[in-house]
Amino acid sequence: MTFEQIAQKLGRDEIWVAALFYGQASPLDDAKPTKEEVQKLGSVLDMSSLDDHFHEHWYPDRGQLGPMPPQDPTLYRLYEIVGVYGYAIKSCIHEKFGDGIMSAINFSAKVEKIQKKGADTVRITYEGKWLPYDFHTE
Template sequence: MASVVQSLADVNQQLFEAKKTKKLSFEQIAQRMGRDEVWVAALFYGQAKPTDEEVDKLIDVLGPWIDAKAMKRHFNPHFFPERGQLTPMPPTDPTLYRLYEIIGVYGYALKSVIHEKFGDGIMSAINFSAKVEKVQKNGADTVRITYEGKWLPYDFHC
């Protein structure tokens, strides 16, 4: 079975190979680019659209381990990510399945609390950021995931 990375475009596979060769984390790459680590990871997976300036920064960070011309050709102004196509539903990867399971179990509870606090609308996944933190709780490592999206109230004009 091929990995998800092997199913990506050649330039995205090249990004992962350069990251591995340079022994860099997404956090380290993000710091050097002035971006968020989750956004950088999404870019590597072909799920984010970089500006020309961000492509140049990525080339600077990963240096000779990537083909700069191929990166610029791929991430041109006409590049638009095919978002949400990487994962079968339900997901088979254990980590992705846990996230899917969390929405299945807590989705309506979260939705209800959001509506109580904000009214009728949705949280944007376009004007959005996510943060992953490693925190200690009762002497154990725990994962803290924070989602932050712009509030978009429904406004019907029919």
């Protein structure tokens, strides 16, 4: 089964499902799997022992993905995109929102396969709550 197929059965996002499989789904903002979701996932995967892994004291691994820069070609390209276009993206964000950051806590991502000029093309969408820096002078 694909992450998308599993996500459809759980009523969750495919990125969340993939993050759960890699131990990276956050326990914040209802992102930690509920007991019901763990049972449903076990049923979808024909596995009954998931309760032993995803319990109330389970927390995700938020460490690095490995050596930096990443050795995996896909991860390296994502890293490279930020290296090459990071300041341009940052500047456009600040022009539109002012000084602040996009939250990685209240965050979602979407991966789509689209056709552009006759070629398979990857579209990645990041969405995060805007958190303005709040500078107070006394």
